[in-house]
Structure formats: C-alpha cells, structure tokens
Amino acid sequence: MKFYSTKNTNHLVSLREAVLQGLPPDNGLYMPTEIPVLPVDMIDAVKGMQLPEIAVKVLSPFLREELSNSSIADIAESAFNFDAPLVHLDENLYTLELFHGPTLAFKDFAARFMARLLGNFIEECQQKLTILVATSGDTGSAVAQGFYKVAGIDVVVLYPSGKVSPLQEKQMTTLGGNISVLEVNGSFDDCQALVKRAFLDAELRKSRALSSANSINIARLLPQTIYYFRALAQLPVGQPVIVSVPSGNFGNLTAGVLARKMGLPINGFIAATNANDIVPNYIHSGTFQPKPSLATLSNAMDVGNPSNFPRLLKLCNESYDALKQLIDGAAFSDKATLDGIRKLYVDYQYVADPHGAIGFLGLESNEQNRDTFCHVFLETAHPAKFPDVVFKALNKEPDVPMQFTDLMNKKGSAVQIEATYEILRDWLLKDSG
Numbered sequence: 001m002k003f004y005s006t007k008n009t010n011h012l013v014s015l016r017e018a019v020l021q022g023l024p025p026d027n028g029l030y031m032p033t034e035i036p037v038l039p040v041d042m043i044d045a046v047k048g049m050q051l052p053e054i055a056v057k058v059l060s061p062f063l064r065e066e067l068s069n070s071s072i073a074d075i076a077e078s079a080f081n082f083d084a085p086l087v088h089l090d091e092n093l094y095t096l097e098l099f100h101g102p103t104l105a106f107k108d109f110a111a112r113f114m115a116r117l118l119g120n121f122i123e124e125c126q127q128k129l130t131i132l133v134a135t136s137g138d139t140g141s142a143v144a145q146g147f148y149k150v151a152g153i154d155v156v157v158l159y160p161s162g163k164v165s166p167l168q169e170k171q172m173t174t175l176g177g178n179i180s181v182l183e184v185n186g187s188f189d190d191c192q193a194l195v196k197r198a199f200l201d202a203e204l205r206k207s208r209a210l211s212s213a214n215s216i217n218i219a220r221l222l223p224q225t226i227y228y229f230r231a232l233a234q235l236p237v238g239q240p241v242i243v244s245v246p247s248g249n250f251g252n253l254t255a256g257v258l259a260r261k262m263g264l265p266i267n268g269f270i271a272a273t274n275a276n277d278i279v280p281n282y283i284h285s286g287t288f289q290p291k292p293s294l295a296t297l298s299n300a301m302d303v304g305n306p307s308n309f310p311r312l313l314k315l316c317n318e319s320y321d322a323l324k325q326l327i328d329g330a331a332f333s334d335k336a337t338l339d340g341i342r343k344l345y346v347d348y349q350y351v352a353d354p355h356g357a358i359g360f361l362g363l364e365s366n367e368q369n370r371d372t373f374c375h376v377f378l379e380t381a382h383p384a385k386f387p388d389v390v391f392k393a394l395n396k397e398p399d400v401p402m403q404f405t406d407l408m409n410k411k412g413s414a415v416q417i418e419a420t421y422e423i424l425r426d427w428l429l430k431d432s433g
C-alpha cells in the first residue's frame, strides 16, 4: 500500500516514509491510495473479537507490505491491551468509553500504535530518533506513556508551566528513562513555536534526527478506526447507528469515516464541537473559515484550524454535498457543556468529562431521533482528567481510578526552561551528545 499527499496525488511514498516524515514536503497530508473494503463476513466476524484481533483484521491491509504478520500481531497485542467498552445508558443510547488506556484519554490508541510502528521501522534501520512534541496536556501524556521504553526512540515533551492539569503533568514527568520533559515558562503557543523552529533548524537536525508525533501523522489516524468496529461489535445487530464525535483536529471523526468506507455499517456521524465551530459552520454554510482558537472548558478541542479537515474532505470525494449528507455538525457553549454533564448525571447517573458531554449534546440536537436510530457518543477522556469542570457542573469531584491516586503521590521531574529557542537548541544538542 502506498500513501499519497492530499496536495499532490502523484507524490507516493511507502508507509515507512509516510510515518517517519509525518508531513509530505508539499505540506499536504498523507492518505492511503486504496481503502480496502472488508468482506461482509469479516465485519460479522468482528462481532466476537477484542481490540487486538480487530486491529489485525482492519489494519493489516495497510501494513502487510512492510511488516510481517507476526510483527503486526505483536504490535496489535501490545498497543491495545485495554478495552473500549460500550456502556448502555438508556433505550438506544450508548457511550463508547475510549479512556481505558494508560493516560485515560483516547489518544492512547494512536500514540501506543504509532510508538510501536515507529519502533519497528527504527529497529530495522538502526537509527536513533527523537520525537519532539509540544502539548497542552493530553497529547504529551499519551505520547510520553506510549513511547516509554521503546528502543531507539527518545521523546522530548514541552509543556507550558502551570497550564496542564496535575494528573497530566504526573503522567509525563514521572517516567524518566527515554522520556525527557521540559517545563516551559510560557504558553502552549510558545511551546509550539519552539518545536516548529527546531524542525526548521537544519543544523540541529544533522546532530539529532527529529520526528513529530502530532495528529497529522498517518500512524495516528489508522489505529483510530478500530474502536468504531469494536463499538458496532457490542451493539444489537441490524439497527441503524448514528455516532457523535467530540472533535478538535478531527482525527477521530476522520477515522470513523474511514472505518465506514471499509464497510462498517454506520449511518451517519455528528461533528460535535465547542465554540471552535469551524466544521459545524462549514456543514451549515459550505464555507470553511479557520479562526484563532478560543479557550473553552473542553480544552483538548480548542482548535481554530482543524488539521485533518483535508482528509475528511478527501474521504467524501472532495464533495461538500457528500460530506453534508454523511456528517451533521453542532457546536456548544461552555454553559451548554456544563448542562450536558448535569443532564447525563441526573438522567442516567453517568459522570462524563466535558468532551464526552459535547458528544452527547450532539446527539440530543440531532433530528434522527432515538425511535429509529441507535445513538452512540464517544467518551474521549475519563472525567478525572477534568476534575474542575466536573466539579463546576455537579458540585462533586469525579472518582479517581486507583492507579492514579498512586501516580499523584509520585514525584515528577521536569527541566524548567525559558521560552527561548537558543535554550531549547542547546539543551537538545547537549542531551544528544
């Protein structure tokens, strides 16, 4: 299987190149040249399967030219060693919990798979690689945990001091080993600007091979298809299904549409966002208008220019009408988000995080009602990752899973730096020596 750039369909690379490069040189996004359609009996067979088996079935067509069957099975076993349970809340209403991985957010699926795939490619070429990543919280913790102890790969995470939650901070800073964490005296945008400059620094990259793990890497998109299969495997057979996806950069929803193209019978999607409503606006108006991002209570979705949008459009054959027919859009304020958390708690005794609550609100606003359609929303993070927001809504703190009370008692370590490029550069050069 080859991968093309969304900006130039003639630019073809192998999976390995696509994963190692991250972005094509023309700044497009890599996409598979073919979308394998799984035979109907395979979709039926998925019903009885757990995530690793599903992953082998669904991902092999993308991987098998470059990885042996046993490598694919090993990657699937070790990356997806947790479940994505579908929780029944009410007649025809379900939530797919995607937070049972080590950092309690759905980014674990992508980060763990990418780490193992990259580890495999690196091992073959005996290169050493540094993953450099700026984070506002969820990505950094998932990448740090996902790449922990992967041979041949060092990770350097930059996060803005005082601006990530205590749990997210511990998830990054308590690992050590091949994971280094820089606590930057500045904002998330400062961290991102530092990382961007490092990638443009050809001299630095001669001494230290850098790669990125951000959400545009194709290795993060592909594994996100598998939990859609796992969702349908747990639903009653034969009912039409609508899935609502709380979205920021739209990797999650794009993977859902990809799964559908592979043959998974999902009838429609809802693109549910916070006030960063670029895609819902596009769906309602036909105009795609990026904006500076707005800070909201569901901060993992505070994205003003959703990076996976070109992929979503490609999967809909570049057709606005096709996209609009498949995906409905809805945006919600912070006040509505708090109301959503409350409603889920009062009506169904379910404690949701602010992102999942927006997914739920997307379903409530949809005209395809629960008399005929099975409604599923994705719960992308454990509520304990956003205790302040949950407290605001419910006047009580969410329960913290046991392993995380232990984590909170551990001592973390981070290197504090000023938001100055020369300081980052010197640190990277010294550390590589």
Ligand SMILES: *Cc1c(COP(=O)(O)O)cnc(C)c1O
Pocket (backbone or CB within 6 Å): 105, 106, 107, 138, 139, 215, 246, 247, 248, 249, 250, 251, 252, 253, 300, 301, 355, 380, 381
């Ligand atoms: C990253 C994230 C999202 C947004 O996912 P996209 O794939 O960027 O749309 C939603 N919820 C949580 C908790 C996240 O961490």
